[in-house]
Amino acid sequence: MFTTRKQYEPYISPFDPCPPIRVKTYVTAPNLYIGFQPPNLPQFPLREALMKGTLWKVFYDPYYSPYETKTKGDGS
Amino acid sequence: MMWIYEKKLQYPVRVSTCNPRLAKYLIEQYGGADGELAAALRYLNQRYTLPSKVIGLLNDIGTEELAHLEMIATMVYKLTKDATPEQLKEAGLEPHYVDHERALFYHNAAGVPFTATYIQAKGDPITDLYEDIAAEEKARATYQWIINMSDDPDLNDGLRFLREREIIHSQRFREAVEILKEERNQKKFF
Ligand SMILES: [Fe+2]
Secondary structure (H helix, E strand, C coil), rough: CCCEEEEEECCCCCCCCCCCCCCEEEECCCHCCCCCCCCCCCEEEEHHHHCCCCCEEHHHCCCCCCCCCCCCCCCC | CCCCCCCCCCCCCCCCCCHHHHHHHHHHHHCCCHHHHHHHHHHHHHHCCCHHHHHHHHHHHHHHHHHHHHHCCCCCHHHHHCCCHHHHHCCCHHHHHHHHHHCCCCCCCCCCECCCHCCCCCCCCCHHHHHHHHHHHHHHHHHHHHHHHHHCHHHHHHHHHHHHHHHHHHHHHHHHHHHHHEEECCCCCC
16 A cells, blocks of 8 residues: 655755744555556445545545644644 | 536535635646646547557546646636736736636646647557546646645635546556556467
Protein backbone atom coordinates (compact mmCIF):
# COMPACT_ATOMS: atom_id res chain seq x y z
CA MET A 1 0.00 0.00 0.00
CA PHE A 2 0.98 3.63 -0.24
CA THR A 3 0.28 6.90 1.54
CA THR A 4 -0.83 10.04 -0.32
CA ARG A 5 0.71 12.61 2.01
CA LYS A 6 4.40 13.05 2.73
CA GLN A 7 6.10 15.31 5.22
CA TYR A 8 9.49 16.91 5.67
CA GLU A 9 11.06 19.30 8.11
CA PRO A 10 12.55 22.35 6.41
CA TYR A 11 15.61 24.10 7.79
CA ILE A 12 14.69 26.70 10.36
CA SER A 13 16.98 29.62 11.01
CA PRO A 14 17.11 31.24 14.47
CA PHE A 15 16.73 34.56 12.65
CA ASP A 16 13.54 33.88 10.65
CA PRO A 17 11.12 36.81 10.85
CA CYS A 18 7.92 34.76 11.20
CA PRO A 19 7.03 31.87 13.52
CA PRO A 20 8.35 28.83 11.62
CA ILE A 21 6.26 26.17 9.92
CA ARG A 22 8.15 23.16 11.24
CA VAL A 23 6.59 20.44 9.12
CA LYS A 24 5.72 20.80 5.45
CA THR A 25 3.26 18.42 3.80
CA TYR A 26 2.85 17.57 0.14
CA VAL A 27 0.55 15.32 -1.85
CA THR A 28 1.58 12.11 -3.62
CA ALA A 29 -1.66 11.15 -5.38
CA PRO A 30 -2.64 7.50 -6.04
CA ASN A 31 -1.94 7.90 -9.77
CA LEU A 32 1.79 7.81 -8.92
CA TYR A 33 1.58 4.24 -7.63
CA ILE A 34 -0.80 2.18 -9.68
CA GLY A 35 0.49 2.15 -13.25
CA PHE A 36 -1.97 0.70 -15.71
CA GLN A 37 -5.20 0.18 -13.78
CA PRO A 38 -5.56 -3.54 -12.94
CA PRO A 39 -8.93 -5.24 -13.60
CA ASN A 40 -11.63 -5.84 -10.97
CA LEU A 41 -10.74 -3.08 -8.51
CA PRO A 42 -13.31 -2.28 -5.80
CA GLN A 43 -15.88 0.35 -6.80
CA PHE A 44 -18.12 2.85 -5.02
CA PRO A 45 -21.88 2.48 -5.47
CA LEU A 46 -22.86 4.48 -8.57
CA ARG A 47 -24.61 7.39 -6.86
CA GLU A 48 -21.75 7.80 -4.40
CA ALA A 49 -19.21 7.65 -7.23
CA LEU A 50 -20.95 10.54 -9.00
CA MET A 51 -20.46 12.73 -5.93
CA LYS A 52 -16.94 11.58 -5.13
CA GLY A 53 -15.63 12.12 -8.65
CA THR A 54 -14.44 8.55 -9.16
CA LEU A 55 -15.88 5.07 -9.40
CA TRP A 56 -12.66 3.54 -8.09
CA LYS A 57 -11.96 3.46 -4.36
CA VAL A 58 -8.22 3.27 -4.88
CA PHE A 59 -8.15 6.63 -6.72
CA TYR A 60 -10.31 8.51 -4.19
CA ASP A 61 -8.04 10.91 -2.36
CA PRO A 62 -9.96 13.98 -1.12
CA TYR A 63 -8.17 17.14 -0.03
CA TYR A 64 -9.24 19.29 2.91
CA SER A 65 -7.77 22.63 3.84
CA PRO A 66 -5.53 22.39 6.89
CA TYR A 67 -7.16 25.70 7.89
CA GLU A 68 -10.73 24.39 7.43
CA THR A 69 -10.83 22.22 10.55
CA LYS A 70 -8.59 21.97 13.56
CA THR A 71 -8.48 18.18 13.44
CA LYS A 72 -7.29 17.80 9.85
CA GLY A 73 -4.21 19.93 10.23
CA ASP A 74 -2.08 18.18 7.64
CA GLY A 75 -3.99 18.91 4.45
CA SER A 76 -5.09 15.29 4.27
CA MET B 1 -17.45 14.94 -34.61
CA MET B 2 -20.17 16.70 -32.76
CA TRP B 3 -21.13 17.28 -29.13
CA ILE B 4 -24.35 16.61 -27.34
CA TYR B 5 -25.07 19.19 -24.66
CA GLU B 6 -26.94 18.21 -21.54
CA LYS B 7 -28.44 21.21 -19.83
CA LYS B 8 -27.15 20.43 -16.36
CA LEU B 9 -23.87 20.70 -14.51
CA GLN B 10 -21.58 17.71 -14.05
CA TYR B 11 -21.74 18.21 -10.30
CA PRO B 12 -24.20 20.46 -8.43
CA VAL B 13 -22.54 23.78 -7.62
CA ARG B 14 -23.47 25.23 -4.26
CA VAL B 15 -22.07 28.38 -2.73
CA SER B 16 -23.08 29.23 0.83
CA THR B 17 -21.36 32.53 1.63
CA CYS B 18 -21.56 35.87 -0.20
CA ASN B 19 -17.82 36.26 -0.63
CA PRO B 20 -16.83 37.79 -3.98
CA ARG B 21 -13.17 37.41 -3.04
CA LEU B 22 -13.53 33.67 -3.71
CA ALA B 23 -14.50 34.56 -7.29
CA LYS B 24 -11.16 36.31 -7.64
CA TYR B 25 -9.40 33.06 -6.70
CA LEU B 26 -11.64 30.83 -8.80
CA ILE B 27 -11.02 32.82 -11.96
CA GLU B 28 -7.55 31.26 -11.92
CA GLN B 29 -9.18 27.98 -12.95
CA TYR B 30 -11.26 29.79 -15.58
CA GLY B 31 -8.70 31.74 -17.59
CA GLY B 32 -5.40 30.86 -15.90
CA ALA B 33 -2.46 28.89 -17.30
CA ASP B 34 -3.49 25.64 -15.60
CA GLY B 35 -7.23 26.26 -15.71
CA GLU B 36 -10.07 24.41 -17.35
CA LEU B 37 -10.10 26.49 -20.55
CA ALA B 38 -6.41 25.80 -21.12
CA ALA B 39 -7.02 22.11 -20.43
CA ALA B 40 -9.97 21.79 -22.83
CA LEU B 41 -8.24 23.66 -25.64
CA ARG B 42 -4.99 21.73 -25.15
CA TYR B 43 -6.52 18.24 -25.36
CA LEU B 44 -9.12 18.97 -28.03
CA ASN B 45 -6.36 20.36 -30.23
CA GLN B 46 -3.65 17.77 -29.55
CA ARG B 47 -6.01 14.88 -30.27
CA TYR B 48 -5.76 15.21 -34.06
CA THR B 49 -2.10 14.26 -34.27
CA LEU B 50 -1.84 11.59 -31.56
CA PRO B 51 -1.75 7.83 -32.34
CA SER B 52 -5.32 6.63 -32.92
CA LYS B 53 -5.28 4.43 -29.80
CA VAL B 54 -5.34 7.49 -27.49
CA ILE B 55 -7.35 10.03 -29.52
CA GLY B 56 -10.60 8.96 -27.88
CA LEU B 57 -9.14 9.58 -24.44
CA LEU B 58 -8.15 13.17 -25.28
CA ASN B 59 -11.54 13.72 -26.83
CA ASP B 60 -13.31 12.52 -23.67
CA ILE B 61 -11.14 14.40 -21.21
CA GLY B 62 -11.12 17.58 -23.33
CA THR B 63 -14.91 17.49 -23.40
CA GLU B 64 -15.09 16.92 -19.65
CA GLU B 65 -12.86 19.97 -19.10
CA LEU B 66 -15.53 22.07 -20.83
CA ALA B 67 -18.00 20.77 -18.27
CA HIS B 68 -15.58 21.80 -15.51
CA LEU B 69 -15.20 25.25 -17.10
CA GLU B 70 -18.95 25.59 -16.85
CA MET B 71 -18.90 24.66 -13.15
CA ILE B 72 -16.23 27.27 -12.42
CA ALA B 73 -18.21 29.85 -14.40
CA THR B 74 -21.30 29.06 -12.34
CA MET B 75 -19.36 29.46 -9.08
CA VAL B 76 -17.90 32.81 -10.16
CA TYR B 77 -21.27 34.03 -11.37
CA LYS B 78 -23.03 33.08 -8.12
CA LEU B 79 -20.36 34.82 -6.05
CA THR B 80 -20.51 38.09 -8.00
CA LYS B 81 -23.98 38.53 -9.49
CA ASP B 82 -25.47 40.24 -6.42
CA ALA B 83 -22.34 41.93 -5.07
CA THR B 84 -22.38 45.72 -4.85
CA PRO B 85 -19.52 47.72 -6.41
CA GLU B 86 -18.46 48.41 -2.83
CA GLN B 87 -18.22 44.67 -2.04
CA LEU B 88 -16.39 44.03 -5.29
CA LYS B 89 -13.95 46.78 -4.38
CA GLU B 90 -13.33 45.17 -0.97
CA ALA B 91 -12.68 41.88 -2.75
CA GLY B 92 -10.06 43.49 -4.95
CA LEU B 93 -12.25 43.10 -8.03
CA GLU B 94 -12.49 46.78 -9.00
CA PRO B 95 -10.08 46.45 -11.95
CA HIS B 96 -12.28 43.63 -13.22
CA TYR B 97 -15.41 45.70 -12.67
CA VAL B 98 -14.26 48.75 -14.59
CA ASP B 99 -13.46 46.59 -17.61
CA HIS B 100 -16.18 43.92 -17.45
CA GLU B 101 -18.80 44.98 -14.89
CA ARG B 102 -20.04 41.59 -13.61
CA ALA B 103 -19.30 39.69 -16.81
CA LEU B 104 -16.89 36.79 -16.67
CA PHE B 105 -13.66 37.02 -18.56
CA TYR B 106 -10.80 34.67 -19.38
CA HIS B 107 -8.01 35.92 -17.16
CA ASN B 108 -6.19 34.57 -14.14
CA ALA B 109 -6.45 35.57 -10.48
CA ALA B 110 -3.97 38.40 -11.10
CA GLY B 111 -5.95 39.72 -14.10
CA VAL B 112 -3.55 38.45 -16.78
CA PRO B 113 -5.62 37.63 -19.91
CA PHE B 114 -5.69 34.11 -21.28
CA THR B 115 -3.14 33.30 -23.97
CA ALA B 116 -2.56 30.32 -26.28
CA THR B 117 1.07 30.36 -25.12
CA TYR B 118 -0.18 28.53 -21.99
CA ILE B 119 -0.61 25.38 -24.04
CA GLN B 120 1.43 23.35 -26.50
CA ALA B 121 0.96 20.76 -29.22
CA LYS B 122 4.36 19.43 -30.12
CA GLY B 123 3.28 16.66 -32.47
CA ASP B 124 5.43 14.20 -30.51
CA PRO B 125 3.04 11.86 -28.67
CA ILE B 126 5.11 11.29 -25.53
CA THR B 127 5.93 14.99 -25.26
CA ASP B 128 2.27 15.94 -25.54
CA LEU B 129 1.11 13.32 -23.03
CA TYR B 130 3.79 14.34 -20.53
CA GLU B 131 2.59 17.93 -20.85
CA ASP B 132 -0.96 16.70 -20.22
CA ILE B 133 0.09 14.79 -17.09
CA ALA B 134 1.89 17.89 -15.81
CA ALA B 135 -1.14 20.04 -16.62
CA GLU B 136 -3.40 17.75 -14.57
CA GLU B 137 -1.02 17.82 -11.61
CA LYS B 138 -0.84 21.63 -11.81
CA ALA B 139 -4.63 21.87 -11.89
CA ARG B 140 -4.82 19.51 -8.90
CA ALA B 141 -2.38 21.68 -6.96
CA THR B 142 -4.27 24.87 -7.90
CA TYR B 143 -7.47 23.38 -6.50
CA GLN B 144 -5.61 22.60 -3.26
CA TRP B 145 -4.45 26.19 -2.92
CA ILE B 146 -7.93 27.55 -3.63
CA ILE B 147 -9.41 25.15 -1.06
CA ASN B 148 -6.82 26.42 1.44
CA MET B 149 -7.89 30.02 0.78
CA SER B 150 -11.62 29.32 0.89
CA ASP B 151 -13.76 28.99 4.00
CA ASP B 152 -16.95 28.09 2.14
CA PRO B 153 -17.67 24.40 2.85
CA ASP B 154 -20.18 24.02 0.01
CA LEU B 155 -17.87 25.61 -2.52
CA ASN B 156 -14.98 23.46 -1.30
CA ASP B 157 -17.16 20.41 -1.86
CA GLY B 158 -17.39 21.25 -5.55
CA LEU B 159 -13.67 22.05 -5.70
CA ARG B 160 -12.85 18.68 -4.12
CA PHE B 161 -14.88 16.96 -6.82
CA LEU B 162 -12.99 18.86 -9.55
CA ARG B 163 -9.65 18.06 -7.93
CA GLU B 164 -10.52 14.36 -7.80
CA ARG B 165 -11.24 14.45 -11.53
CA GLU B 166 -7.73 15.83 -12.12
CA ILE B 167 -6.29 12.80 -10.29
CA ILE B 168 -8.26 10.51 -12.59
CA HIS B 169 -7.27 12.46 -15.72
CA SER B 170 -3.61 12.25 -14.75
CA GLN B 171 -4.03 8.49 -14.22
CA ARG B 172 -5.60 8.07 -17.68
CA PHE B 173 -2.84 10.09 -19.37
CA ARG B 174 -0.25 7.97 -17.55
CA GLU B 175 -2.01 4.86 -18.90
CA ALA B 176 -1.96 6.40 -22.40
CA VAL B 177 1.82 6.64 -22.11
CA GLU B 178 1.91 2.95 -21.14
CA ILE B 179 -0.20 2.09 -24.20
CA LEU B 180 2.18 3.95 -26.50
CA LYS B 181 5.21 2.26 -24.87
CA GLU B 182 3.72 -1.18 -25.51
CA GLU B 183 6.06 -3.50 -27.46
CA ARG B 184 3.39 -5.96 -28.58
CA ASN B 185 2.05 -5.73 -32.16
CA GLN B 186 5.06 -3.66 -33.13
CA LYS B 187 7.21 -4.48 -36.12
CA LYS B 188 10.57 -5.50 -34.75
CA PHE B 189 13.63 -3.60 -35.94
CA PHE B 190 16.97 -4.91 -34.79
FE1 LIG C 1 -8.48 17.66 -15.97
